[in-house]
Amino acid sequence: MTDPTGRNRLDEEQSPYLRQHADNPVNWQPWDDAALDAARERDVPIFLSIGYSACHWCHVMADESFEDDIVAEVLNDEFVSIKVDREERPDLDGVYQSICQLVSGRGGWPLSVWLTPEGKPFFVGTYFPPESRQGMPGFLDLLRDLSRSWEEDRDEIENRADQWTAAVRDELEDTPDQPGELDDADDLLGSAAQAALRSADREYGGFGSGGPKFPQPTRLDLLMRAYARSGRDQSLAVVTETLDAMASGGLYDHVGGGFHRYATDRDWTVPHFEKMLYDNAELSRVYLDAYRLTGRPRYATVAQETLAFVERELTHDDGGFYSTLDAQSEGEEGKFYVWTPDSVREAVDDETTADLVCDRYGIAKSGNFEGGTTVLTLAESVENLADEYDLGEDEVEEHLMEARTALYEARTERERPARDEKILAGWNGLMISGFAAGAQTLDPALATTGENALSFVREHLWDESEKRLSRRFKSGDVKGSGYLEDYAFLARGAFDLYQATGDVGHLAFALDLARVIEAEFWDSEEKTLYFTPESGETLVARPQERRDQSTPSSLGVAVSVLLDLDHFAPDAEFGHIAEQVLSTHANRLRGSPLEHGSLVLAAEKRSRGALELTVAADELPEEWWEALASRYLPATILTRRPKTDDQLETWLETLELDEAPPIWAGREAVDDDPTVYACENFTCSPPQTDIRSALEWALENGSENGDEN
Known part of the structure; x- marks a missing residue:
């Protein structure tokens, strides 16, 4: 058998990040059976390098080390070198980032991991310079030391690899023997908000006492939700200080709209210039929520310009959203x-x-x-x-x-930064939610961009016959099984589009995705949702994604969307699964609520219950749209249905339901006029033909679900 590791195989890949390394003298391999088998047959360690196309320090390490012939010779002779695009394989990144965090207390990209041929980690770090400096070993020296240790101290390395693997399994797979209860979810939200306030930089905005500073959209969500529930002005002040600082500083592109990845300094002046789809998805949504909460026109403008940037520069001609814009052009960061x-x-x-x-x-x-x-x-x-x-x-x-x-x-x-044209299912879901929020707040026409993206994903990444989702589309090539974030984020986006447009097809797709979440990711014994599908590749650990990172926790988003969809499929297990997951992780949420912000928000939704606004109408009247657009309505379900139960029958066929769910049943239009029913905590208003009356009823009957500008 010919050894596939005798040449660089990355020119066969579609990932722009992998193709950036296709001309390195290093014999890079993709993560596949051929590379893993070769490591076992040669009995040499794996050098695993994980990054992404817009990663600045990935470029630096490539220029300094991976283009070096001497470094390449050592890597080719003593290791099997594998390159992974973390955006294509977030499961691998999650597992090995976790061990980096456990061992060193930090992580990031490029992630550099040395593994046994069985995939067990025994040395880990991030960027390594070509020569030793500032306490970091030089990369070439490190390679030679690890190769020598593999030959001379094999037992010690194997023992360390076993210990680290056990540690990462405990970290990622652990579920408590005794689940907790979350009857105190309101207190949990308050605790998370207080932790966010303690970490807030009240002088420059944002969180943390120095740089770098990252957008923290989930923390802002927590503070806005806490303000809506309690009216504590301090929570709102931190939100506005942070939003103002980000929109005024260099993090925001004042010429073309949209946000860069993070600020390198405390006062938000100089960014790291890459632009990520997920940042712009989450920040556009947060600015829209803040606009509805405060009425500040600047927030609407920032959101509108961000959505326009995405539509202009990160959108495929047929509708899907691309992943990133690079930080560099003409070899220099930020030159554009x-x-x-x-x-x-x-x-x-x-x-x-x-x-x-x-x-x-x-x-x-x-x-x-x-x-x-x-x-x-x-x-x-x-x-x-x-x-x-x-x-x-x-x-x-x-x-x-x-x-x-x-x-x-x-x-x-000017020469434009390179664009990573991977279309990722999950990130598209986040951006679809952003456009749905824009349609509900700024202009209903914005829903069209979200619908085009959803159609693209359904055409290219969704297998209707198998009811399964793939991860990535690039230049006609589809790769990878979908992860929990793909299903959960896309289900959230489809459901948000349904709320914005009333198109029952979007709701049907969200339900299809939720059913796969139950079938592939739910473990009824451990009572949790894993990040990888049950039918997927077996790694050294099966991760759960409990914490919010650069994207929201897929576990938190999945629980939240299952709670919403439970209203439409009460015979499914969606609500039960959500409750069980929250119970499983209750003690973790109490111990560190801020780290688990998305789960805390889901727990608060489950505890308080959603405000249901059921509209029986062919179209949402313009004055109703204006009334809803001017209110901050967290944990609210805006559901549409036809005017009569007879018309509803065709919808039920689309949704594969035998009878109307309670959220729709018997809620017909009055005298053929658009009619709204407001329900919360098992109590419903009389049918209303004025949306403002329904919202006033909700406020008078104990809902703290909204502030009107």
Whole structure:
């Protein structure tokens, strides 16, 4: 048999990250049976390198080490080297990131792991420089040391690998012998919010006392929910301080819209410039919720510009959403996004307008970034500029709008950052929810973009006959079984689209996805939902994703969407599964509620119950849409149904239901007029033909589900 590890095999892959390494002198392998079998046959360790296409330090390590012929010789002779795109294989990344966290207290990318041929880890780290510095071993020296240890201290390495594998199994697979109860979910939400407040940076916004600073959308969700329930102004203050800081700083692209991955500093000035689909999905939704809660127009504008950026720059012609934009262009990080006074004046003809834009966005000769360039921030208010230039505020706004258009057009002439055109089912689900939120808050027409993306995923990644979802589409190639995040995030997106449009087909698809969650991810003995499907590949541990990370916890999102869908399929096990999962992890949630924010929000929803708004109408009246768009309504189900029960029969056939679920049963339109029924905690309002009356009933009957602007 020919040894497949005698050459670099990444040119056979579709992942842009893997293809970036196809020309390395390292004989990289994808993670597959051929590579794993070769490691066992050669009896050599595996060097596993995990990253993603927009990862800056992945590029650095590639340039410094993986392009080096001497490093490549050692890797090729002494190891089987495997490259993994963490966006394609979040299961592998989750397992080995966990051991990195357990051993070193930190993680990140590139993730560098050395494994036995059986996949058990025995050494782990992230970025390694080519030569030793700042306490980090040089990569080449480390390779030689590990190769020597494999030959001379094999028993010690095997023993360590067994210990680390046992530790990661305990961390990822553990479920308690004695489940807890979550009757105190309101207190749990309060505890999570208090923990978020303690970690808040009240001077610069965000969380943590220094840099780097990451967007933390789930923490903002917790604080907004806590404010809606308790009215504590401090929670709302931290939300607005953080949203204002992110939207004013360099994290936000003031020319083209959308958010970068994170800020490298405490005051949000200089970002790490990659743009991720999931960040823009979650942040657009959070800004829309904050707009509904506070009425601040700036939040609506930021959300609208972010959705426009995604539609313009991260959308496939046929509808799906791409994954990322790189941080680099022309070999330099941020070059596409930064400005100098001279480059502004080249783009903006009018001298006064150029001066205004430089003052507004802090563009100075000294710069705030490398080479005297400037990352745009909101450095001066419109009011102050109006006074300084003796102009009206409307005139200043007009000049700035013209300038932004000119800067955008000038920027299109620059070399663009590379785009990772993988279309991932789960990340598309998050972005579909973002567009659904935009349709419910800003403009119903925004639902079309979300619907196009859902249609793309259903056409290319959903097998209707097998009722199974694949993970990734790229250039016609489909790869990988879906993980819990794919099913849960996409079910959430489909259900949100149903709420925004009333299209029962979206609800039917959400129910199909939920049924697979039960069949493939639910373990009735351990009473939990695992991240990997039961029919999937067996790894050294079967992970659960309890904590929120750069994306929300798939376990938390799954529990939340199962609770919602239980209203439509009461004969299914959705509600029971959600309750069992929350009971299983109750003590973890009490012990560290902030780390498990999505699960805490699901627990609070389950404890308090959702506010149900059932609308019997062919179309949502415009004034009803306006009333709902102006209210922050967490844990609310907006469900549509036909006006009469006779018309409802065709919907039930679509949903494969024998009878109308209680949320629809008997809730017909009154006198053929659009009618709404508000229900909470097993109590329902009389049928209302005015949506505001129904919302007032909900508030008067104990619901704290909304603030009106």
